[in-house]
Amino acid sequence: MESLSDRLKSLGMHLGMNQTNKITAWENSLSFEVVLDLQKDVNLYGENYYYHEIIDSDYQHGIINFSDEPDLHSLNLWSKISDGKTFSKESVVFLDCETTGLSGGTGTIPFLIGLGFWKDQQFHLYQLFLHQPNAELALLTFLSEVLTPFQVVITFNGKSFDIPLLHTRFVLNFMEDVFSTWGHVDMLHFARRLWRLRLSSRSLGSIEKEILKITRTDDEIPGWMVPEMYVDYLRSGDPNPLKGVFYHNKMDIVSLAALFIHAGKIMTNPIQWLDDSLDVISAGRLFEELGQVDTSLSLYKAAINQGLPLPFYLDTLKRYANIYRKQQNWFRAVQLWVMAAENDDVDSCVSLAKYYEHREKDYASALHYTEMAIRCCVDGAEVQQLEKRLYRLLLLSGFGN
Numbered sequence: 001m002e003s004l005s006d007r008l009k010s011l012g013m014h015l016g017m018n019q020t021n022k023i024t025a026w027e028n029s030l031s032f033e034v035v036l037d038l039q040k041d042v043n044l045y046g047e048n049y050y051y052h053e054i055i056d057s058d059y060q061h062g063i064i065n066f067s068d069e070p071d072l073h074s075l076n077l078w079s080k081i082s083d084g085k086t087f088s089k090e091s092v093v094f095l096d097c098e099t100t101g102l103s104g105g106t107g108t109i110p111f112l113i114g115l116g117f118w119k120d121q122q123f124h125l126y127q128l129f130l131h132q133p134n135a136e137l138a139l140l141t142f143l144s145e146v147l148t149p150f151q152v153v154i155t156f157n158g159k160s161f162d163i164p165l166l167h168t169r170f171v172l173n174f175m176e177d178v179f180s181t182w183g184h185v186d187m188l189h190f191a192r193r194l195w196r197l198r199l200s201s202r203s204l205g206s207i208e209k210e211i212l213k214i215t216r217t218d219d220e221i222p223g224w225m226v227p228e229m230y231v232d233y234l235r236s237g238d239p240n241p242l243k244g245v246f247y248h249n250k251m252d253i254v255s256l257a258a259l260f261i262h263a264g265k266i267m268t269n270p271i272q273w274l275d276d277s278l279d280v281i282s283a284g285r286l287f288e289e290l291g292q293v294d295t296s297l298s299l300y301k302a303a304i305n306q307g308l309p310l311p312f313y314l315d316t317l318k319r320y321a322n323i324y325r326k327q328q329n330w331f332r333a334v335q336l337w338v339m340a341a342e343n344d345d346v347d348s349c350v351s352l353a354k355y356y357e358h359r360e361k362d363y364a365s366a367l368h369y370t371e372m373a374i375r376c377c378v379d380g381a382e383v384q385q386l387e388k389r390l391y392r393l394l395l396l397s398g399f400g401n
Contacts, residue, residue, distance in 0.1 A: 032239035046138035062212035064258040071264030152183040277306040349373035363397035
């Protein structure tokens with residue numbers, strides 16, 4: 001099958017910085033800047049075309065209102081973007097690229113770079129368009145100029161795709177990578193951590209639908225069609241189909257900003273903003289890993305009270321108990337282990353057996369929970385280890401004489 005790069009080359013498009021050929025269709029095309037409502041910028045390397053829109057400060061995007069302040073401090077607890085520094089929302093820029101291919105590599109170029117940021121209490125959307133391949137250096141120069149005020153980039157899968165791709169394009173054009181010293185928050189990682197138990201897909205589209213409650217209009221086109229539509233534009237010179245690409249990119253940027261605001265709310269007050277018990281225990285795990293033990297305990301307790309499917313219920317009880325074990329709060333740990341053991345959880349039975357043997361010297365109780373573990377266990381190798389424990393406890397309690 002002919003690759004996209006081969007198809008572009010067959011149209012006269014040569015990937016790289018020394019591009020001089022033009023596709024004949026461009027010369028006879030409709031005025032793309034009029035059709036796509038673009039503005040023009042000129043720098044030392046040529047012309048650039050971009051779309052600019054100011055989104056109202058009270059714009060409602062699904063469940064998120066853009067007048068809400070993103071909580072950068074709380075998000076920094078998770079992302080570690082600032083090493084203790086404080087950022088304002090005006091120092092953050094959202095970025096998403098539409099490209100000539102979906103796999104990355106030196107043959108893939110970004111032809112539409114979407115940016116979103118707050119300025120003067122309003123949200124600005126910019127979309128930088130590569131109107132012809134030999135304008136890449138001019139586009140990247142313009143991009144660098146637009147990005148000057150910012151210090152943190154927010155993406156969705158940008159650590160794996162967008163930022164490495166732009167790094168490659170900067171290098172190939174002998175330019176400095178503007179992102180090299182920036183903080184970077186990839187919201188895909190947050191989405192995976194928080195909604196992995198409930199959502200089978202953590203794509204931005206799934207997050208929009210299931211979490212942010214957003215439905216795209218009929219203008220939307222699927223992401224896999226984007227490269228093909230740019231090729232069609234280069235071949236025919238007709239920019240009209242690109243309207244769907246611009247809409248797709250705009251929605252990605254605006255939804256990314258909405259997700260960022262929502263994530264800040266969750267990190268500030270997770271119990272208020274999470275209403276599904278599976279999401280609550282995911283947040284509990286996240287806060288536990290961040291060392292926010294008190295918040296984690298509150299979340300585990302809330303999830304148990306809300307009700308959980310049995311496997312998640314048992315796992316949460318054990319995580320809950322393990323925190324108390326580390327704090328040497330044995331009374332609470334034992335209570336939770338007992339709750340799990342009553343549901344035939346082998347690990348909790350073993351934990352109780354160890355507790356009674358080593359801390360209480362209560363060999364009868366240790367025997368009881370070891371026998372319970374053997375009855376519940378289905379792993380032959382583990383049963384053998386438990387039987388060794390049982391034999392030792394029988395000796396200690398005097399029954400083995």
